[in-house]
Amino acid sequence: xxxxxxxxxxxxxxxxxxxxxxxxxxxxxxxxxxxxxxxxxxxxxxxxxxxxxxxxxxxxxxxxxxxxxxxxxxxxxxxxxxxxxxxxxxxxxxxxxxxxxxxxxxxxxx
Amino acid sequence: xxxxxxxxxxxxxxxxxxxxxxxxxxxxxxxxxxxxxxxxxxxxxxxxxxxxxxxxxxxxxxxxxxxxxxxxxxxxxxxxxxxxxxxxxxxxxxxxxxxxxxxxxxxxxxxxx
Numbered sequence: 411x412x413x414x415x416x417x418x419x420x421x422x423x424x425x426x427x428x429x430x431x432x433x434x435x436x437x438x439x440x441x442x443x444x445x446x447x448x449x450x451x452x453x454x455x456x457x458x459x460x461x462x463x464x465x466x467x468x469x470x471x472x473x474x475x476x477x478x479x480x481x482x483x484x485x486x487x488x489x490x491x492x493x494x495x496x497x498x499x500x501x502x503x504x505x506x507x508x509x510x511x512x513x514x515x516x517x518x519x520x
Numbered sequence: 521x522x523x524x525x526x527x528x529x530x531x532x533x534x535x536x537x538x539x540x541x542x543x544x545x546x547x548x549x550x551x552x553x554x555x556x557x558x559x560x561x562x563x564x565x566x567x568x569x570x571x572x573x574x575x576x577x578x579x580x581x582x583x584x585x586x587x588x589x590x591x592x593x594x595x596x597x598x599x600x601x602x603x604x605x606x607x608x609x610x611x612x613x614x615x616x617x618x619x620x621x622x623x624x625x626x627x628x629x630x631x632x633x
Contacts, residue, residue: 444621453524453611453624454563497562507553507576508622510562 414498419515422492428485430514432498435479441502443474445483447494448513454497457483488518522546524625526612532631538600541628545593545614552589553622554580554597555611563611563624569595570618602632 415433422428434443444459458465458472460481465472471484485492497513525544533539545552550571555563566585568576571592580587584603589595599606609629613622 446624451629453613453627456621456623459621507565507568508563510564512560512562 414500414511416496416498416511416514418512419517421517421519422485422488424490424518424520425487428483428488428492428516428518430483430485430496430498430516431480432483433480434498434500437478437500441500443472443478443481444499444501444508445470445472446497446499446508446510447492447516448497449491449494454510455494457496488516490518490520492516493518524612524614524623526610526625526628528628529626530629530631532633533602534633535604536601538598539602539630540599541597541610541612541630543595543597543612543625545595545612546623549614549616549623550592551615551618551620551622552595553613553615554587554595555613555624557609557611557627559608566597568618599630602630604632606630607632 442459442461445457446454448454458467458470460472460474474481495513495515497510499508527542552569554566556566557563567580567587569589587597609627611627613624615622
């Protein structure tokens, strides 16, 4: 699996958009970008995933650059409940397990 | 739709004692995973099941850890005997197939004294 690089921590004001970057410069053509988050004392929660195109669901938007070497997870209106560790994972979505890095610790501040 | 269910949520045992964790995946999910999460780290895969078959157990410490998934639904992960270093969160996840999104349970937090 390709490795990912994420900032260790970020702060975001409540009500503002949170933009979480992820670099995956060695991603291969058939690898997906997945985002999970983990709120304290809970299991990882699936957020969104994509291959080439930008994706949006009820939780977030995923913007993938044209060369696919980086992506950004956007939480459009962050709330205090969005405070969590966010993991960007690149995977074949096949017979390989999810390989979690250390993620980005997002703190939403009132 | 019910999510992945794990029990117990918390377990405290003394070293050298046995312990077991139980997981009930999302209905219809044929693929089941057990992950280990140490403090401050991301989860790491221990074992993956396709129905009843363990297809990836290369990271499972087989001298003290065992797992089973009888009938291809519920799964149990066992440690015998537990060591101090086994204190961690044990997460179960499931997916419809290996190519589909994994959904995680809340985890079992184990403390070995």
